[in-house]
Amino acid sequence: MNSEVQAEPSSMNCSGSHPWVKFIARLLMVSTFPLIWLGGLVTTYDAGMAVPDWPGTYGYNLFAYPWQAWLYGPFDLFVEHGHRLLASFVGLVAICFLVATYRTGEKPVIRRFAWLCLITVIFQGVLGGARVLMDARTVAMIHGCLGPAFFALCVVTVVHCSGIKGRSEVGVWSRWFVRFAVATTIVAYLQLTIGAQLRHILPWASPKFFLMMVHLHLTFAGLVLVSALTVAAFGFREPNRYLRHPAVMLVGLVAVQILLGFGTWIANYALPWSDLSPELSAYIISAKGYWESMIVTAHQATGSLIIAVSILIATRGWLLSGK
């Protein structure tokens, strides 16, 4: 334990990274979120197999695929190829980030983050390729679960680069604050993987498995809500705005997410019980309809956002309290 504490004295007197490193880290984070959204659309529109080869697109190099064919082609192809383009952009940013950390002589901890980002993004890309080449929905599910994890990693990286450490005082409860934020992150991530099980359900999965997963998903929704509320309970009294603001945001996101969850259910399976609501029971789902798709995709994207915000709180709290 002791040796570990002493392992990083260099990062103790940190006051933020080089502006360029900060910028690139932020760029990486900011461009990952639309990537997650787009990846969600790929699943919502079942566009995962719209391009049968990888890493090329219909025999073309990824970047050389005619843009007219992309923009004016089928919607599935547009989404899938767009996801690939944005993903390679994120990959390039990750490379730039790594290069930048070395060129500006960043601390080892930042460099390690840069390496981790790059490796994760490559691994994620390979998973995406495996999903296409093997045409395996299980791989798609793992690919979909790693995406938000990478997003969370970007957030942690950005916080580390921001030089927040020691910038301001924290409240007396910061230790508990961090603990609950970590708990929220873990529970929200597990929740996301359960959601992925539902979303990427195999056609030959048994109804009982699906039933179990739905119940688990609802249970974890409750857990996420409770832990997010706990974080908020600390957050509202927290004098430090770096912690207070995201804590408020977290509760808001969870509330939105629960609404989106109901929406997702209705957009997928309707509510046919007329004694519950005659209006809703008359509603016919429009398969691949615009709103249906957006609600479902927003539900999974908000899930990633919840994880990102809770890990943001955890990391900030961790660094601010001088850990």
Add this chain to the structure above:
Amino acid sequence: MLSCWFFAQTAGLGPVAEIDGSAGAQNPANLGAKTPLHPFDFGQYLFKWALCGVRPQFWRTLALAEGWVMPRLLNGFRAKRLAPMFGFAAVAALSVLSGCYSEPHFEPNAVFRFRVEAETDQDQAKAAEAVNALVADWFGTPDRPQWPAIAETTAATDSLLQVERLNRAAGPQRSDREDNHYGLYRELCSNCHGLTGNGRGPTAMFLDPYPRDFRPGWFKYKSTKRGSRPTRDDLYRLIKHGIPGTSMPAFAAIESHEHDKKKNDDLDAVVDYVIYLSVRGEVERLLLYEVANDEGLLEGARARMSDQPAGSATTEVSSSSQATSTTETSNVSTASNAAPVVAQPVVIESTFEIKAKEVFVDVLSKWAGSQEQVVNAQLPAWWNEPAEHADAIAQGRAIYLGATAACANCHGKSGGGNGLVRDYDDWAKDGTVRAGIEPADRAALKPYLAVGGLKPVPISPRDLRLGIYRGGSEPADIYRRIVQGIEGTPMPAVALKPDNPQGLSEDEVWQLVAYVMNMKAEVAGAIPAEGDVASRENVDEVQP
């Protein structure tokens, strides 16, 4: 290796090979013939070989590598203790992948077998095995559908569906640059209706009513007579517009997503496939019934199976029909099924096979003849005359409450659907009541649930005041529901003149239709009804 491969990727800036996305790129065996050992193909080949060919070693190595790299990276975060966890997580995640792609199969009809076993008081494992083998030979698998080429059925088949189009809806989901979609059934239907069309997809338990099981050949909402099969148009319409009051979505967006303005027949392909699943399921069902009740047939079936070792016939047929290699690696995604399905000749020698042919011909003739079974529903002249229509509503009300149509017995005097019935539909009764099990008896249900039966849910008479008509809200739809009843449900066909002198005349049925369609407005008070609407809500006891 990876870097070389990526280099190869970036080096080639033009189209390496014209890949049409259908049969080409994802099949190294096919690619080899076109452009041997081009870096692009070679990279893919290596990758796939690594993924599926040498799975265990590959994944183990990758997991070990990850276990070595991650802790070193994370060293700075004082997370050394996480090292074993990373290794474990990597192994766990990747071992899931190592399943690669295994070809799915149609599920045998275990619930029906359960019913037959109850009826015959005999284990029917052998009969089921024989029937499943034959059905697999004749109809193929979810990835490689087949259609038996039997001379007697050619005309019926041609009028019913396009066999070669079955590839569109079968197999895993994919699409190409021309926006041709494949695997439509798995994209749009299977999550609820199940891969086999048994109404037992993963989500089935949550839906009310349960997704339709196509296999008995019973369909509720159609323009044809009760007991007949629906027409293609009936199925198309339900798929396109969905079913209000249920979880069945409208797939109109699929019809209209055509991009290059060519004729888009995706929904037609889905209709083909639904008919295919239904025919397949009904042949399985009827044949099992025959074999279970005739030991002579079973002997023939057993002899047939010992002649052909399991699977050999299927492999042979599928390899010839799909023109794809069946090695493990190419198996991964050759199932694109771009190759049109061709009707396959089948061996018909034994009494068992002759019986199977009879059953198939019988089932197919029902489907092919559905067009002749359409119930004529011509709107009466008065329908569009407001004054006469209002009269008809008043007349219809009397008919609704009267003893001849006896609507109120189940739907309630005010149409609230709270009549005196607690009943089940035929899909629920098939494995319960007809297997001697009382659906409400939870203990007795256990063996039924164990074979995969869905918990029977009571069917309730429709609340007509909502104005939600599952089978379509055109007057003709309601007319057909009344004169034919709803197949598979307790809703009976009304007694009609002249067949039944005490029954309703055609015009009276239309008056009833007018009244039923007015009920929503009547309850809402938009059109004043006879008597007080609010108080009528409370007197809903049945008084025939």
Add this chain to the structure above:
Amino acid sequence: MKVSMSWLKFGLLLAGALCSTFGANSVIAQEWADLKMTFVYDGKAPAAKPVDASKDPLCLEDGNKIVTENMVVNATNGGIRYIALSLDVKDASKLKIHPDLAKASADKVLLDNVKCVFVPHVVVMRSGQTLEVKNSDKTGHNANFGFFKNQAQNVTVPSGASKDLKIEKEETAPTPVECNIHPWMKGYVIVKDHPYVGVSDENGALVIKGLPAGEELKFRVWHENQNKAISEVTINGKKEKWDRGYVTMTLKPGENNLGTIKLAPERFK
């Protein structure tokens, strides 16, 4: 080759002629048997359960009381009603049928609704006959037939009306018929290609007439409330196995009375 073919044809013709002659002879010489037996409940007769039909007052007019009919046992002699015994043949066209019974009657077979129960409770008919579903009640009924080989039907039968249904095919198992308006109403229809089906009366007595004597016949016994098939019976005090409800016997000409067949309570649900 040609010669041998013609010889073969001649042989076949001869064989055919011989067969038909002997066949005709055997019809003339055929003797017929009547089969009788009485089914008795081996235990205390279970009482019929009353049905709550209060929701339809028309069913309860004139003090009518409706009881369940799935287990009707005579309280005095223990006779079990509605046990069906039917001849089990694969191909009825090869079966020797008594000349009086050879053709199915052109009359309709009646299934009536009387005082909110199906009468008879178990209808026996031959394929090709017409089933007349009648309603003698004041209330409306429907009849929902769960046929397997024939087309399933569900018809409304208004008060005083009747509806004819042509039943084309044999049904392997007895077909349930329900009235969905009155959930307690349940009956059965047995459709066979031959006339050899018997249903036990209120004393448990069952008769099948005009069976071909001197050859092995396979029967199957069925009761709607059986607990799996009735596979064990006690005939005149002697236990016998009826595998899966099947019993094979060769009848002598004239009356064959199996006597009293006792069924243990555990044979029923």
